Amino acid sequence: MNGSFFKEIPTGETLPPNNIHAVSVSMPKLEDVIGYEEQNPKTLEKIKSAYPRFVLHPYLKILANYIKEKYHVCDNYEIVVLSSPKAVKLLSDKYYINNKIEIDEPFGVILVQKETSQLQKVLTYIQHSGCNLSSRFAEDYLYKAGLIKNLFKEKVENKKTAKNTVIETLAKAYKQPKKNICLTPSGMNAVYSVVRGLNSIQSHNGRDILIQFGWLYLDTMNIVNHHFQRQKIFPDIKNLDLLEEYLKINGFKVTAIITEIPTNPLLKCANIKALRKLCDKYNIPLVIDSTFATPYNLDLTSYADIFVESLTKFACGNADVLMGAVILNKKHRLSHMTEEFFRHCEPVFIKDIQRLAFEIKNYEKRVKKISKNTKALVEYFKTCSYIDKIYYCLDKQNKENYSQTMIDENSFVGIISVTFKKPFKEVYDKLNFAKGPSLGTEFTLLMPYTYLAHYDLTKTKKGKEFLKQIDLPIDLLRISVGVEPIEEIIKEFEKIS
The missing domain is CATH 3.40.640.10 (Type I PLP-dependent aspartate aminotransferase-like (Major domain))
Incomplete structure (x- = not known):
């Protein structure tokens, strides 16, 4: 056998490769790691997904935009999707968020004003408490809504x-x-x-x-x-x-x-x-x-x-x-x-x-x-x-x-x-x-x-x-x-x- 058993996996490729539900992402060089941590645009362009508690899954981004359009939410607010209505109440009570959205959806949604410290606090708490919405749930929802063509x-x-x-x-x-x-x-x-x-x-x-x-x-x-x-x-x-x-x-x-x-x-x-x-x-x-x-x-x-x-x-x-x-x-x-x-x-x-x-x-x-x-x-x-x-x-x-x-x-x-x-x-x-x-x-x-x-x-x-x-x-x-x-x-x- 000629060559190495292991091959370098390109920057930003999911780990495991070609898996939309992967929880890891390839960072083959130390400069990739540093670029990711320092939010270097060139690195972030390659790394579109990562560990789901730290980086919003691509399907959740699509879902948030869809909900924003569906419920006519103005641009002053960020849509944050959560694992359940219970999680919405938890975050709303903790951070005094009164702008909850009345929705008829089988998951949690809150509105948080953009460019505020409150938004970062909410996202950080979701990261810590692990009440993220599942990528498979989002995939199912988007498929039924005709927003993606195939299920993985x-x-x-x-x-x-x-x-x-x-x-x-x-x-x-x-x-x-x-x-x-x-x-x-x-x-x-x-x-x-x-x-x-x-x-x-x-x-x-x-x-x-x-x-x-x-x-x-x-x-x-x-x-x-x-x-x-x-x-x-x-x-x-x-x-x-x-x-x-x-x-x-x-x-x-x-x-x-x-x-x-x-x-x-x-x-x-x-x-x-x-x-x-x-x-x-x-x-x-x-x-x-x-x-x-x-x-x-x-x-x-x-x-x-x-x-x-x-x-x-x-x-x-x-x-x-x-x-x-x-x-x-x-x-x-x-x-x-x-x-x-x-x-x-x-x-x-x-x-x-x-x-x-x-x-x-x-x-x-x-x-x-x-x-x-x-x-x-x-x-x-x-x-x-x-x-x-x-x-x-x-x-x-x-x-x-x-x-x-x-x-x-x-x-x-x-x-x-x-x-x-x-x-x-x-x-x-x-x-x-x-x-x-x-x-x-x-x-x-x-x-x-x-x-x-x-x-x-x-x-x-x-x-x-x-x-x-x-x-x-x-x-x-x-x-x-x-x-x-x-x-x-x-x-x-x-x-x-």
Whole structure:
């Protein structure tokens, strides 16, 4: 075979390619990433779609324009489409929007005055709460209205059995009854729903502090900021002593502790057994984002009261469905509060469920293949002179904390983050893997994490100092390992040496 197994994917091409419902987008060169972050017109001209919570899907733009014409909305207002009328009420109440539009549509619509700070606040809150309207919903609507000619062809499960297939798979994986699981239109909506539920509980029990243990995903922290006036962040997930000292004074004021197992993107793991003991001592619910761990790498059912998972990632495996789930653990103290956590979840469009139902059937097999490849890639990186640091799970220290929770001793979470002894741009531009946001795909997917998640911090002296404090390198490459032949993955990385 002549040439590389991997080919560069053009800037702005969807990931996966030629898929209108793709949640990622190709940014093959570092200048593409910087151009996207700095809103360079030349770059934006190529990148017409991206992760749906951050960039409005092309079909949603068409739909908004159609609604504007249909209801004769004047040009002073921006049409914002949402997942439901419930989401409209939420945003209208939060930002005192009185210009709701009276419509007869099966989704939510609000009017926001253009060129105002209110518009940016609304769009940001939608991003954080994950109440975006589904691209498949918009596609169906536009097709029926004659605004697009074709529906995208894809393999799906039967409409009648699809939801049960997804719920049943998760119930079996997490060892929970089906009634303890609720689907959401994104992973962030799952986090949002749990935080809203915890917010409701605090008013009943007098506990009003939410603890974030570890430096969590940015939008998780943003949602907590929206709904908890009192919160405490412990950035270093390895330092349980600081948390323990804090709880000695404030333990019975804490509503819950929320954490990621392992953390994104540095793959750090807390001592889960010790953390659970602290939660039991002060009667604190523990919320775990298990997206990276998946229920097939780590069995965390003895530790979490609530799980949240972005099903967009490993459960989907193809980066073409935006969905999440809230899973309540029957073993722990909040199982009687099911309704409080589920009532904040936004509805999920049936065609998204049908697509995920087709993909989730391979969830366990996919995770095990990725795990095997990840282990081999870690071993290869350990021999590479061009690698500076390797971040992965599970390392020796993590195994001490997780020996009883690992599915097997060779179970590796399918993400590796690395830094290099060579210039980052040189390395990033040379590799021909798919490159863009998201993870958990069957195709190996690289992301320049800090550039895409915290670009503003990379531009100032103060920001750089802060990144240093939380131990987050600017030139960090997050690798979501795929199921391709491992020898081909390694061969592509050998181009760097």
